Amino acid sequence: FFVAAAVLCCVDHRQSVGSDRSLAELCLPVRVCVGSRKVSSMAAQVSGVRAFPPTGGALRCIGNVMPLVAPPPTTPQACCQGGAASAGVSSCVGSAVAPKENPAANTKVFIRVRPFLPRELRAEAEQGQAQTAGSAPRCVVQMSADQTTLLDPREGFAPREAFKFDRCFWSLPPAEGAGGRRCEAQIDVYMAVEAEVMQGIFEGYNSTIFCYGQTASGKTYTMMGDLSNPLHRGVIPRLAEQLFHQVDVLKTQQPSTKISIEVSFYEIYNERVRDLLRPARCATPAAFGSSAKMLAGELRVRQHPTTGPYIEGLSTHPTETLAQIMALIVKGGEERTTAATAVNDRSSRSHSIFAIKLSTADGSRSTTAKVNLVDLAGSERSYAVVAKGENSQHFKEATSINLSLSTLARVIDALVERGKSRSAAMPPYRDSALTWVLSDSLGGNARTVMIATVSPAAVNFEESLSTLRYAARSRAMVCAPQCNSALSGADPALVQGLKSQIRELRQRLSQASRVGPEELATLHSQCAELQARL
16 A cells, blocks of 8 residues: 555656655754753663763754763763773764665765774884884874775875775874874764664664674774773663663653563674574573584574574573663673684684664554674684684684675675666675675665774784775665564555555546646645555
């Protein structure tokens, strides 16, 4: 009926049904309401994890829901200290934009450069890149708000390539070559991501956020961060917290609305899927069946004919409070496969996906939105792993990681080509467990945001260049998100009446060449009325 009404509204076949919209029309400024209504802080806390302080915060208007956004910190001294990426204190980014409803939109791509690591400082000093003893090394990355330029250290730090992105985050402290530019921290990255996906989640749109980059470039810090410090928390815990704040407000404003949240947490290690919230040591035949592989903790990816790919045997956990979801995040993070390598003391050896499913029901209308929060394992140069004396297991892990990331790159390339021509080859989704699981998100029914992290060090120039090219290619990937909503309890008599009207209007439209201007205007009016009733 929705499709028929849309077709009937276009009575004049000489006019185009759709029209191109500029990026400026699709990216409207976000309304920020300060001090209009306050949202109470959630009392629930997790050990070592506390919520954003509610006082003094700005409230971002999203439909009828006004979630709490962390207030700008007042002390800048903690900005970008330590870790594998920037951390700490910053005000909210004023240039974040909220997406307008759009049936097809390009993937949003953000770039973040982290501070120097101690090993990079030592390597730069050994290679003589530092101009004087104790001075900061030269950074190979230059950034503006939406452009990143890579400087080639082999050519006297001359510009090598420039790339356009939706947003670039400079996370180096002033002592490391910021040149007076403000250090953008965890809250800045989250605010930009939230503006792209949060409203759509409550409207029934799927979303996927994934972080890509070389090993030790700050991916896990950006996505997860330090859960014990509110200033250092990443995208995943911040999104979970704001999600529950909005649910609390929505329940207060609309008590009749039923809302449920379910989460899953799993990893893909050496092309094998493992449930992080139900580890193999807890597996039982009743839970996994009689398969030996299931008992070993390996889950299978299956394809449903209507809903798409799913993981057989993956556990889902209903959550009702912020404390519950935070506990699951902590538990899954502890189970994730990590190892110390020559490049990173705590390197993620697997791709992890934290999945959230939000279901709402209000009377006859229900919506379902799925959110995939993906922390990809870092790309590694295999010959560097061998040269640094890594063991055979690390070499196998690096090979598996690189193969899955290469498949992801081929899928993105294929999606870009299919966006230009529908006759292009189908993306090779099933060549990797990662791309198969995310096949519905990549270029499909989801709003997609990619965060690419790069190193500022000259020793990582080639890896940073590869990451930026990868991210620039991903920006051309077009997604077509659809609202996952359904109506129930419709009156059969009303449905039959609408069917009858549709048949009558179709018959009259078949004689459109003999219809006068007045009758054409009447048809337009009837179509508008029918669409409103639908």
